């Protein structure tokens with residue numbers, strides 16, 4: 001097989017970090033090459049270099065055997081490289097067609113030739129089996145379809161090498177299936193794909209080759225037929241990882257949080273939470289399972305004071321906190337790991353140390369008589385960075401400079417380290433590597449054992465199954481069942497989430 | 509607890525927002541000034557002047573003598589106050605275009621307090637108290653004038669740019685009415701729209717006889733430090749900056765975003781009002797229509813040039829003050845009209861706001877912010 005892309009000896013230093021250390025990597029024509037590695041291993045950096053977003057300090061890039069130098073993504077695109085960023089770069093108020101031609105506009109007599117673009121898109125869609133309506137507005141599309149738009153955008157620019165940086169982190173299981181079908185079709189047509197993910201199951205099911213990175217270096221390139229999850233995990237992290245959470249049965253105490261007949265609307269004024277009720281007790285983990293978009297986001301926001309609910313009742317211990325502001329909830333003992341970390345979770349430009357006190361900056365020891373205490377804030381940061389293994393050269397670098405997974409760890413560290421009574425954890429391990437997931441799962445279970453009530457919202461069935469003591473299934477804005485975790489199988493849960501199984505064992 | 513503070517301190521954290529060095533932050537502004545001066549030289553040459561002579565005149569006029577220096581500081585102090593006002597707003601994510609109106613109201617209110625209060629109390633007011641009252645009332649007027657658009661933004665989402673511009677019109681026309689009518693200097697010989705002189709007790713005494721250098725400049729420098737301290741070292745500053753950078757995260761952090769917006773706008777207005785009040789109490793001893801023309805607007809350019817950092821604001825203010833002050837000497841020496849200075853200032857502003865031009869000319873790499881987007885996921 002021909003090698004379409006080869007990088008040799010790529011080295012990239014950032015202040016205080018060696019992000020890529022003499023990396024060799026190659027991609028063959030028509031293969032799916034997965035890139036694995038712990039948070040901060042340098043995967044995104046390597047891809048940014050290949051895509052011309054960052055220039056390497058050393059090393060060379062060969063495309064079809066020819067050495068090339070990229071000054072910007074334009075050069076990379078011209079060489080047939082396309083990249084789908086996890087952070088989609090689409091203009092929400094533009095149509096699909098407009099987004100796709102943005103940057104490579106076709107003109108006829110000085111006017112945008114939208115007709116031609118629509119025709120081209122139809123062709124592309126049929127060629128690769130990417131169903132899409134070129135005239136729909138991007139902000140009306142679900143995440144999975146938006147991602148498809150990004151892929152088509154790359155193909156429209158004649159990409160032959162497609163880089164997908166953590167494409168599955170925000171997708172529902174069904175959307176992941178669809179994406180894999182598309183990727184396989186692309187590969188059949190001779191396109192080569194680099195695929196970054198933290199999900200080992202996915203890697204094993206789709207990749208032709210797997211390259212593992214750690215600490216900026218390539219550790220190994222494996223054949224998926226000759227390896228398994230456990231081996232990959234150890235290669236990534238450099239030690240044995242226990243992929244199963246072990247926990248003792250819960251010893252639930254008094255109710256800490258109760259939600260009764262809660263109704264919430266989303267931004268478009270559509271009621272997406274329709275009469276939800278549940279209770280969480282001290283020392284138990286209640287998992288909320290559901291396909292994304294069934295009201296979990298709005299439920300979590302209403303519970304945590306970020307969104308105004310229409311009606312219902314929310315109580316912390318015995319106090320009514322319905323529609324109370326976040327500060328009040330935090331002071332009554334709430335911890336919250338928000339779903340959209342870049343929106344709610346931290347201030348990008350702030351140093352890590354400030355983001356680690358984002359909810360407690362105003363209380364002693366971090367603030368005295370209205371004045372921030374920098375030494376206390378710094379000490380806190382150093383402790384948490386050590387305890388949660390946040391990979392950073394210093395507590396004072398802007399949080400935007402951290403790798404995706406390490407940004408998540410900042411939030412988790414902050415919320416778990418506060419003195420809380422209950423925790424609302426929404427997708428707590430999204431974007432994290434297996435080692436960090438292991439650690440955070442362990443921490444959550446430990447918090448439970450210390451008597452904290454946990455509401456775990458996750459799109460990962462595995463995570464729900466592994467952590468929860470009870471599982472509530474959410475479908476179309478309602479909780480269709482609350483079941484003990486050991487009384488339900490993965491398959492049953494899947495069916496209930498799809499709305500096709502009406503449970504007989506109802507609320508417990 | 510106090511023992512903790514005695515331990516060897518951690519290396520002090522770098523300036524929180526920008527991890528880069530001073531020179532990196534101010535590279536573009538400095539080059540923008542240089543480029544504008546070079547272009548300005550061409551324009552001077554083009555209209556038949558001698559650029560070297562012109563710039564020599566400019567320098568002499570600004571720094572060439574003790575009097576020149578003193579006058580430069582006189583120009584600089586309202587620039588610093590008003591520039592800080594804009595910077596505080598910016599840090600809170602608010603674009604306060606209303607400095608001009610807030611400044612005018614501050615001046616009107618301070619001069620009213622300066623000449624009318626003794627009559628109202630039917631008594632002399634002790635000097636220190638009277639000065640504090642006048643300045644305080646001036647600041648309060650500015651704070652209200654800035655706080656109203658802040659409140660409208662917080663409660664209804666009405667954009668502060670539109671509203672501060674509207675408030676400018678109201679303030680300027682109201683000032684004109686007051687100075688031509690109820691507050692007009694009643695002395696029979698007066699034909700100008702101005703207030704009476706403020707009472708002696710409301711005047712901040714001069715520092716040196718025969719020089720206009722006044723306490724306002726020193727206060728401005730102190731306040732620049734104060735604003736820096738407030739923004740980066742206090743709880744309120746943290747709340748303002750968080751709201752400005754990411755209001756969603758601010759809400760999550762339990763910050764009352766609406767309240768913080770009102771506070772930031774009021775603070776900004778108070779600083780602009782102070783600019784006006786100091787002009788009245790430390791320099792002119794009255795308010796005259798049109799004395800301030802442009803301070804409030806120049807302040808926006810100054811804040812931009814100074815990257816909204818108090819130290820940058822001070823430096824940019826000194827630059828603008830020097831140019832304004834040196835311009836007369838330049839005109840005297842070379843017959844180049846002082847308007848050339850406005851052109852150069854406009855060019856500076858252009859290059860600072862369109863920094864891509866400067867980066868292109870001097871081949872400076874853009875900060876790698878873009879790369880951020882490619883890491884991790886998002887919605």
Ligand SMILES: Nc1ncnc2c1ncn2[C@@H]1O[C@H](COP(=O)(O)OP(=O)(O)OP(=O)(O)O)[C@@H](O)[C@H]1O
Nearest residue numbers: 014019039040041042043044045401402403404405
């Ligand atoms: N612009 C930057 N400035 C400074 N350091 C950076 C910058 N970009 C990345 N780094 C550092 O380089 C290292 C590698 O980051 P990178 O984003 O490549 O990791 P990653 O393997 O993609 O991790 P993740 O799985 O968490 O996304 C990290 O330690 C990160 O902090």
Ligand SMILES: [Mg+2]
Nearest residue numbers: 044404883884
């Ligand atoms: Mg990454």
